[in-house]
Amino acid sequence: GNSVTQMEGPVTLSEEAFLTINCTYTATGYPSLFWYVQYPGEGLQLLLKATKADDKGSNKGFEATYRKETTSFHLEKGSVQVSDSAVYFCALRLRTNAGKSTFGDGTTLTVKP
Amino acid sequence: NAGVTQTPKFQVLKTGQSMTLQCAQDMNHEYMSWYRQDPGMGLRLIHYSVGAGITDQGEVPNGYNVSRSTTEDFPLRLLSAAPSQTSVYFCASSYSTSGSDEQFFGPGTRLTVL
Numbered sequence: 001g002n003s004v005t006q007m008e009g010p011v012t013l014s015e016e017a018f019l020t021i022n023c024t025y026t027a028t029g030y031p032s033l034f035w036y037v038q039y040p041g042e043g044l045q046l047l048l049k050a051t052k053a054d055d056k057g058s059n060k061g062f063e064a065t066y067r068k069e070t071t072s073f074h075l076e077k078g079s080v081q082v083s084d085s086a087v088y089f090c091a092l093r094l095r096t097n098a099g100k101s102t103f104g105d106g107t108t109l110t111v112k113p
Numbered sequence: 114n115a116g117v118t119q120t121p122k123f124q125v126l127k128t129g130q131s132m133t134l135q136c137a138q139d140m141n142h143e144y145m146s147w148y149r150q151d152p153g154m155g156l157r158l159i160h161y162s163v164g165a166g167i168t169d170q171g172e173v174p175n176g177y178n179v180s181r182s183t184t185e186d187f188p189l190r191l192l193s194a195a196p197s198q199t200s201v202y203f204c205a206s207s208y209s210t211s212g213s214d215e216q217f218f219g220p221g222t223r224l225t226v227l
Contacts, residue, residue: 049213
């Protein structure tokens with residue numbers, strides 16, 4: 001079956017620190033990969049995505065590269081801000097699976113001033 | 114566009130009661146889905162729909178029913194609430210079933226079953 005494994009949290013960083021959240025996947029097919037972010041009390045929203053191998057998704061200073069050879073999609077940001085404190089979800093989606101998505105368990109990030 | 118809307122925002126039920134969580138989208142999206150979010154368990158798919166009149170079960174469908182009579186609306190019915198159904202429920206939609214389409218999420222309904 002399909003699965004997504006995320007780095008366990010919570011993660012606590014100081015402002016301006018470098019962030020990496022690891023994500024690996026298994027899939028019966030060729031998935032698209034997504035990072036979603038959830039701020040407190042809100043629904044998930046798309047942060048970035050990549051639809052084929054070696055694609056790099058980027059948004060708001062966050063980046064992730066689709067690595068087919070290592071089945072990974074790690075999220076990085078060079079300098080985090082307090083406003084980046086949120087829960088981050090890695091997800092995959094397959095058209096061949098009726099468009100169903102599979103989500104990781106989420107990683108809680110807290111950034112301290 | 115309002116995007117994906119959900120009502121109510123909060124609900125408390127007693128064991129055995131039934132209720133319907135409402136979900137609507139105004140983006141003419143083909144695909145809609147319901148998830149529950151429990152601490153440390155990510156999002157689990159309850160039911161989904163690939164178009165009006167078509168629904169199917171997800172990962173955790175027991176105790177829930179859905180229907181999709183219009184493109185816009187996708188209500189989730191709890192038949193006889195149980196404490197195990199205490200959770201945060203999210204409705205989501207996407208333009209199609211294409212794997213590359215992002216999903217748009219509603220703000221969630223926080224349900225407590227006593």
